[in-house]
Amino acid sequence: MNVLITGGAGYIGSHVNKYLSRKGHNTIVVDDLSFGKEEAVRYGKFFNMDFSDPRVELIFKTYNIDAVVHLAALADVGHSVIHPDVYYLTNVVKTLKLLDMMVHANIKHIVFSSTAAIFGEPVYTPIDEKHPQKPINPYGNSKLVCETILEDYSAAYGIYYTSLRYFNASGCDPEGEIGEAFEPPHHIIPIIMRKILSNKCFHVFGSDYNTKDGTCIRDYVHVWDIADLHDRCLGYIMENGVNLKFNVGNSSGFSNLEIINEIEKVTGQRIEYGFQGRRKGDPAVLIASNKKVCEFFNWKPGFSDISTIITSSWNWEQNRKY
Helix, strand or coil, X not given: CEEEEXXXXXXHHHHHHHHHHHCCCEEEEEECCCCCCHHHCCCCEEEECCCCCCHHHHHHHHCCCCEEEECCCCXXXXXXXXXXXXXXXXXXXXXXXXXXXHHHHCCCEEEEEEEXXXXXXXXXXXXXXXXXXXXXXXXXXXXXXXXXHHHHHHHHHCCEEEEEEECEEECCCCCCCCCCCCCCCCCHHHHHHHHXXXXXXXXXXXXXXXXXXXXXXXXXXXXXXXXXXXXXXXXXXXXXXXXXXXXXXXXXCXXXXXXXXXHHHHXXXXXXXXXXXXXXXXXXXXCECCHHHHHHHCCCCCCCXXXXXXXXXXXXXXXXXX
């Protein structure tokens, strides 16, 4: 297939681009490099532009695009609380423009990068697809709005979609070719590792949550497993003309302090850390139920072990290519 990937120079996008290319798809990456790195686009064709730019429709026609993988978004929970306007503009308004260009170009298939943040504070765990959706931050709200828009566009214009609700994307390319290169990093594992490499103290947000050690608990899923599911979902909706929604995680959780302990084991380094107040918009526990996606595709994560996930990140941080 000819697949356009928005945000394909970013962390998850660059891994999805590599995975789809390795599977034989022709990939076209659109990224404005506000967070992504051009050096991360090792496969396919690259266009430095915003995903809502009208020129994207010309790319649709020129490259005979069959489907879209939409990963471009703003995704910082804390920042979304401070600047909700920017999140609704980028994640909602621009996604509407992208969908309108798809409709005009008669492109009928899209895999959408959603998030566990659409669920808000868990009513129960692990969180399955039937869990109430009550986001507690603008980031989660913006993604939930997009899922609703996809439902409406499917009904009105015959677009088939998959919404993949990632929990904590983590790890790096097992071959070490690409990795997480945000500056500054957004996710706890690379943040801690860069604190190690710069001999700085790591700050844990919140020590009084109702959890086993008072710190947040999250479900960590390897980015290569996420990329694998993009490929599976893309093929399925194109072959069967259906809409899919999946929670993507490992169905196990680790607290912030447990992650610190695991990183110390992998790196052999002692981590200096201290506590700060809770970060606004952070639920205490987010653990996925991946039962639905595992049964649907007869699939299981290939990198479920937290030590393996952390090791792939540490290898990248020590030998970064960009």
